[in-house]
Amino acid sequence: MMRWILINFLLMLTPMVWGQDAVAIAKDIGKVEWTKDDIQAVFLGERSTWPNGRGVVVVLPSSKSDSFEKTAQWAFETDGFEYQKYWLSQVFQGRANPPIYLEDEDAVMDFVENHPGSIGLLHQVQAPAELRLSLR
């Protein structure tokens, strides 16, 4: 409980845009030495497998949440509406598997913890160290 109070307090202090403070989280995906571009490609549906050959399951916060806007800014450098359109077209064309939408960041974190191969995006304050993907 104390930990969530602390996180929320820190979140209040952090700017609304993650910028360099966002980190990707994943679990049991082996050794990954990805750059930021690699991770952006995953969040754009352009890369669909981990280096170990396992499929990547993109987990996003609900398109109606603020976190979705931050994710869009980080991954697509645009607003959430355009990002969601992008995903609709990718799925329609069969170019990418559809992402999984969850209610908020907490749900994202819980889903990643419980589903190996999935990937989410959280603020570095919020992201547990054991789930963080380190960048090359």
Next chain:
Amino acid sequence: MLLVGFYVPRQQQRSLIEFQRQELSVMAKTIARTMGIAAERDQLQDIPLYFRAIENQESIQFSALQFEGDDVFITSPPGIAADRFQPNDPLLVEVPFEGGAYRGTIYVKGSPSYSQLQLEKLTLPIQVALSLVLIAMVGLYLFLLTRVSRPLQSLRMTAETLRRGELDEPVDTRPRITEVRALNLALERLRSGLKEQRETNALLTQGMEREIRRQTKDLRKTLDELKDSRNLFGSVIESALDAVVLADGKSRIIEWNRKAELIFGWTREEAVGKTLGELIIPHAFREGHSKGMDHYHSTGHGPVLNKSFEIQALRKSGEVFDIELYITDVRVDNEIIFSSFIRDITEPKKLRVDLEQERTLSASLLNGLPLMVSLKNEDLQFTFVNDNACTVLDRTREELLGKEEREVFSEDWVEDSIALDRAGYEGKDVPMRERAFMVNGREEKYVIGRYQFSIGDDKPVRYLLTYGFNITQLKEIQAELETALKAKDEFLATVSHEIRTPLHSIIVLANLLNEEGREEEAEQFSQNIHTSSQHLLDLVNDILDFSKAEAGKLELAPSPMNLDEFLQNLDWVDSGQRKETVQFTKTLSGCEGLKVECDATRLNQVLNNLLSNAFKFTEQGEVRLTVECERKGNEAQLHWSIRDTGIGISDENRDLIKQAFHQAHTGIARQFGGTGLGLGIVVRILNLMDSDLHIDSELGKGSEFSFTLALPILQTETSTPVVEGIGEANPEGLRMLYVEDMLPNQMVMQAMCKPWNLDLTIADSGPSALELIGSQPFDLILMDIQMPGMDGIETLQRMKTLDIHLPQVHAFTAHAGNDDRTKYRQLGFDGVLTKPITPTELEEFLKTHVHARHNRN
């Protein structure tokens, strides 16, 4: 069959495409719905399920997604060019989708090869079936051709041969089909019968043709003759100068020529077949025409037939006009034909009326002239005489027309007149002759002139116009003028004498005054000069008054007049002219204290003249003035009478002496002097006063001149204001400027003013006067009017423009009429003095001026 083979697969293909399109539409709607729900719930994983399901369909070529507001088509498979999305493509289905904030359109394109493939599956069985049907039909055709069509064609050909009349070739009676063979046998019998009939007909025809040719030749000849006759008849009718209308016994028109068309306005086509009554007979004559026709049919006679008469007809326009009509009846083939020859006489009749009116007008004009006018032809017979000529010649028109002068007149002038007429007719210059005629018992004088003229261009006919002016009145006027001129000449001679007489005295006595040793006679000479001058002045005044009276400019200036005072002042009359042997008495009755309104000056002039005459023509006895006054309401009737015991006037001269320039006889003027104007002026003044002069006289015993004046009585006593103190006023030292160009008048003024010690300055012109008043002050200016260069009026107007104090300026002029006085006052003069003026009058004027000036100061 080929069309069926072509059409059925095409129809099938369209059905397949429609079916495929519906299928695509269902798929697209499903996708759109799925995408909408998935996008709204963030469940994109559901999209691929349906998408992949249709991706594998062979009937689908590609699908696409387009977001609202985007130009980009997101296609599956990717890379489909934008030009593939044709709106008219029947296999392209578009369905909108909506999910959450996302809207767009789903496109699904069907595969064209799918429908083609399906079609190919259907085409083969159809084509096989059609081929079988085609083979069966060909077999049927060949059977019918050989067994039915060809025998029937042979029959038709045979029938056609017979119809063309080719009967020589026999019909084939051997066909295999029984029915056809029977038909051919019947045709063969028909052919042989027809051939036999043809040969019989040919023989008959040849005989008929010969007969027809003969009859036709005769008929053509008859027709030609008839045609010639008809052409001749039509030509005559058509070229007739009159309208020709032929009608049958029922008045129905059967012929109507060109002229009839022109006159009546109906064309031949319109007229023929109509009745005369409904076409050309006016309503007023239709009943008469009908009765006339009945009469003709019952008796065979018509009163209007075979004679020319004038009647009225009706044009197509409805106009009724005058015609000359000639009708004949002809019986043709036992039928009556009426031929009418019609002439429009509207214009000739109008010309006749106009000519008659013109003649009447000319005769009226000539009859109305105050001239004697007659026309004569080459035989010098009268062809026209106007009313005035009949009156003057004292003959009726019937007595003169067609006669020569010598047949009518027996006076002396006849032969001379005929000779002059002959010369005038031949165009010679004939002098005008004066001739006297007795007209209504009075001799009238005429001047007769002659003038020859011609009428007509081709064959001119000459006439002689004789005219006479009545110059009787002119002659009388001429005589009167000659008398008046003579009287005027006598008057001028008399006036000249009257003027020269006093002038002679004045000139001679004035010269004698300058001679030495005449001092003792100087006073007598001076008195004589004064008397002569006064006489001369009276004469000039008389002439001026008479001249004004003649010009109608003599006017009265009535003012209050005390009758007592007026009669009392008449005493001066006898002082100069009364002779010792003649006694003057005045008898007044009823005039006491009477005050009337009258022009005293003019009344004084009347009495002065009458009294002067009375004294002049009376050597001894008395001259009596009687005034009787009778009051009638507000009016006083004054009866004036001047009676003398002088030479008297004869009866014949009594009225004559009232006229100007007349004295009883010229001897009077020599004996008694005078111009003869006096009584003329008296008569005119009395006329102005609504009175007349009555003369009662007996030669050698005396005369009485009397007149009556009706004058209004003034009720209120108005006293003339008396200016007191004028007698004490002294003009000495008065600074007076006298503007006068005539040296004698300057000298007279200097002489008159000398005794009063005036400060007199004389200017001999307008400019000199202007210069003087600018350099020194004056108390009074007397201005002559008639001066050379700048006259008195202009001088005064210039004086008024100067910036100086201008004293009173009085006009001093010989223009002495009332009009002149008014005019000068209106022009700005303060008063008017009349030339000549006596020293006494001048002194009175100066004293009045000084007194008034003193009172103003």
